Amino acid sequence: MRAPLSWLREYVELPASETGRDVAARLISAGLEVETVEQTGAGLKGPLVVGQVLAIEELTGFKKPIRYCQVDVGTAGTRPGEPQNLICGATNFAVGDKVVVVLPGAVLPGGFEVGARQTYGHLSEGMICSERELGMGEDHDGIMILPPEYEPGTDAIELLELVDDVLDIAVTPDRGYCLSMRGLARETATAYGLPLRDPALLDVPAPNPDGYPVQVADPLGCDRFTARTVSGLRPRSASPIWLRRRLQKAGMRPVSLPVDITNYVMLELGQPLHAYDRSRVEGAIGVRRAGSGEKLVTLDGVKRTLDAEDLVITDDRGPIGLAGVMGGANTEIADAAEDPGTGGAGGTTDVVIEAAHFDAVSVARTARRHKLSSEASRRFERGVDPEAASAAAQRAVDLLVLLAGGTAEAGVTEITTPSGPRTIRMPADHPDKVAGVAYGRETVVRRLQQVGCDVYGTTELTVTVPSWRPDLTDPNDLAEETIRLEGYENLPATLPRPLPGHGLTERQRLHRRVGRALAAAGYTEALSYPFVGEAAFDALGLDAGDPRRRTVQLANPLSDEEPGLRTTLLPGLLATLRRNDGRGGHDLALFETGLVFLPTGTETAPDRLPVTARPTERQLASLDAALPEQPRHAAAVLAGARERAGWWGGGRPAGWADAIEAARTVAAEAGAELTVENAQFEPWHPGRCAALHVVLDGERVLVGHAGELHPRALKALGLPERSCAMELDLDLVERAGAGAVRAPRVSTFPVATQDVALVVDASVPAADVESALRAGAGELLESLRLFDVFTGEQLGGGRKSLAYALRFRAPDRTLKAEEASAARDAAVAAAVERTGAALRGA
Incomplete structure (x- = not known):
């Protein structure tokens, strides 16, 4: 979300000295991710003024059109009161148009200095600017034409709001309300302790039966639908400069006045809107699930086959939009230049405004199903304030009346599914226990009220959550709000206090000892992601029936190429080896200790646990039953020189014996003794592979393998020749060991x-x-x-x-x-x- 500071000041009366970076620091302290603060117009220096074209002389004899223009700039020119002579290569303006003129002595964004110069046989006293030259956008096809009401000589820097600070905020999924100026203004007001001028506080007329007919067949998918109608719009009305500039700074491209207004209100209040050309809608507007196989051409011009789970907006002909995602092309607002037969008398004159609240999960699935992410779907997925729909519709109607000369019809349609406010019960000291800081009841209540909650009670608080915060569902959510507003940086850094007699388990101690021992032997620890795919097993050369190919599949993997949890540490370690070798580090010795995940086939789905109380023993047992086996493994990989050459003598390349020695080092830390024998096991070389055994409960047990990797695997993985590896089941080695390693007894007698x-x-x-x-x-x-x-x-x-x-x-x-x-x-x-x-x- 891009938030111009000048727009933010409209809702919060910030001190004049506060810069965008100051505001960003406050918002970061409150838990928001401000990625950058862009200073638009940085380095811009006037004079930059409004000019009126008085005369145009077309110059000939050049490879491209060149025009010699006389432009009235008021009293701002090099010769006050006289027109400026300017050379321009654009042809999209005519005599009488108002343009932006930069005069000699000015500096444009990027450090481009403008002066008077002789060119094309004439003296050019400045230049006429496009939007890109002013840093307003990427449009460089022609000159920027201004509305006719501005007088020549008006300061264009102030008129076009060229100098501003724009905060670029990465909004996390749980803070959808911050995808609006209203939400960001609330956070800013809270951070500064200032009052908020809420733009959603509007006088909205009551619903009545005279509104545009709407039928909602799926109240679970759409629990609120507001429709308003505005007629008599001037089709050729253009968006004013202030509206276009706010959209541009927020990262959106101005299109037409009705569309710009819906986008503006969405950015302001966080409620996505859609405007329908009334002349193109046939019958009542409906909301229902799509019929399987129905078609819809969306505004991007793509014909889409709908799914039965898609929520659609319809009229008597069928679907006219994907609810919460994108409208249909058949009811699109018509441009004034279009054929009157397609959109009224040379453009749209009557519009129906839709302000609805759609189910977040339904919108998210539809957007992903059709690979169609939009500004509207991003907001509905994260949660939109359902109570803001009527205010957003009213705001759009007011702007259409003000800027397009329309008339708001008296009819107001509002269909709602009754729902009560959400309340949460929480002990007043719960945030104190979570943070380990004594905030006190007064602080907790004050912070929750700043969020917008209504709070009652003394020792136990009853908290009514505001409609714009669907993410607040549990006491821990309320505790998080208190902690973040009090400042994460104010949390003391304290170590947890273990109970007397408690500390690291023997398994944890062994894990640390193994890491220290391998590091002392010259290995570097490399941690890798525990995800794996079939491509990794193919590269290792594992047979189709190899048990390592049987993985625990993730319900929502980060990558479709790695949908499973690892059954061996080698894929991640070998990928790290390849990456470092490719970057010039050829003498490598890496190790990793971590869990692998071995499905047993008997796992069951766990119970859904509440967060309000400690799980019961039965619930914990259910969780344990749902887990696969998770033994801890230790692995190491080597490539290049194990001992480097130098003045002390020749070096030595890493070999299979080094991999076996690494395994012995690990076993020694557990007090276990390995026996080594020749073996054949993928992905190792059949003649240079060792099977590693220990004696456990009187039986000889296989605990791992070590040696040189197979040439086919090396080629498939892009690894250096003669690379070696070892992998051990550290848990089995620990069980076979003698426990804690004791220091050897030193004899004073000769050997x-x-x-x-x-x-x-x-x-x-x-x-x-x-x-x-x-x-x-x-x-x-x-x-x-x-x-x-x-x-x-x-x-x-x-x-x-x-x-x-x-x-x-x-x-x-x-x-x-x-x-x-x-x-x-x-x-x-x-x-x-x-x-x-x-x-x-x-």
Whole structure:
């Protein structure tokens, strides 16, 4: 909503020193989103005056029409009292027309300085301006023609209101009343503590049976319909400058006087209006649901096939408009230049004004169904004041009588569906509890009254909500109004006080430890949206029956391409990897910990919960039953160099082993031990994929995968070659762990190191050999590390040598050589028995 400050001052008597930026600061403090404050006419400097064309000489011999004009500018010219000589290339004006003349010494918007200059063989003492040159709009097709009543020499800057501040406000869906000057003026008056001159306070005649006939067949879709008739309009009446300028500043294009008036009243009061050419309406106006397959040509010239749920305005022929969205072309206001046979004697002379209140949901669905968003539908979707309909119709009638010479007919049609005022009961201290600030009853009552509520009661308040605030439905809404008007910036920054003995759960502690550990290992946390679509699964190469393709579908997704909740963290992380790689960051290591959503098929629809009281245990159980499983996962992705090259030596690219090590880092924080074995699982490379297991309740459980991604997936996702990834079920790892990680005990006794090289079949996993060595070495084994893998002709085909370094240490004594050797021999014996290994060189 664009709000000119000059228009706002008409309803609120702001101090003269207040600028648009000052008003914006107050409105922002009150909770509105003021995006920009545009200073129209910035840099404009006169003299800029009204001129009357006295003579025109057509110059020939040039590629385009050139006119040498004499223009009367009163006493404002370079030669006071004498006409100014001006060169102009436009041809849409004639002798006697009033135009806008900028004289030498003036500066136009954009820093364009105007001076006298010799051109086309004549001296031009200034220029005649178009609307775009004055910063009034984009019309540059011809010169701006002014109404004849203005005298030559009149200051055009003041006449055209060229200098102003325009506030551009992003109105949120719950504040539809701010899509009007009336609503914004109310907020401004409240912010400054000033009285409001409400433009809706008009004397409106009572309904009577002489009005234009209206039949409402759907009172739920249309609970109020006001119709007024104005006859005898002058078809050639043009919108006055002040009206056109206010529409332009508000971002609307002037069309014709009747249409401009309906738009003006909509901007002023927030009530959309529609004007019908009475000569084009046949019979009574009706409101009903459309018949399936009915057709309507809307004002934009598009022929639309209507849906049975569309609410339409009709006459005896059928639909003549989409209710609350857009009118039909067959009853459009006719321009004075049109054929008299289509719109009266050279244009519309009699109009029927419609001011109605339509159901917000119905209008929103119709607008989306036909992809037809309009200024009217935007307002009806957010909520329009039903009590303002009769005042808006009266305001339009008054302007048509004043500006177009019409006559207001005595008939007034008003059809209403009875409805009582909405009331809310709220404890007087409820806003205090919500905000954690002691406002007190007097402050709460005063703020709610400023909003427009009627408030009664002492300890418990009975609040009657004003008709223009359909968003106020619950005590928390009233608390929000109190808090925002008192100022969000005045809320103290306080930490919540946990109950004694409460704090972070072990799950939360593990989450933090994992994040710190991965960050210490060189990974950067990247949070992604939890939405996913089939395209992501296709790029990963998942089979049609892969359980990860079965997602929880959102009822109202942000994007049709991502309608489901993620079942894996990889799509979001890999998209972040691709984005950063494309921006020049090629050496990347990213991680994320977050929930995934796994539907079980047994979810049920939850109960609709009130906001006035705490949910019952049954209601909470209903909520839990509606949720899918939500395990927490940890994932990491790598690309480029893991160790960079420099003066210290060569670097090293990231590989599958780094992804496995990241998984081990996560498991170590939970006190769990991973076992690693070769696997095939999309989207990993079949020869470089590891399945990660833990022991849980005595059973070996798969908790994730790690390794290098498949080349097909890398190509589909646009990722660097040899990119790697890992993903773990963090909840399962936590359950398999030993709880909180304890600091290792440091022994003061020396370590005994024994190396051993074992020859096994190439198909035997190193993890199996390591497991056997650990089991056989016993309690004296402190650590075990694989430091060499060798294959060659000496070993024979299909054989490999694994060399391990075993560190033995006793906590209470220095080990003897015989003890260390015995432990090593026991470890080798266990490996020989379990894996068929042979001691190399034996």
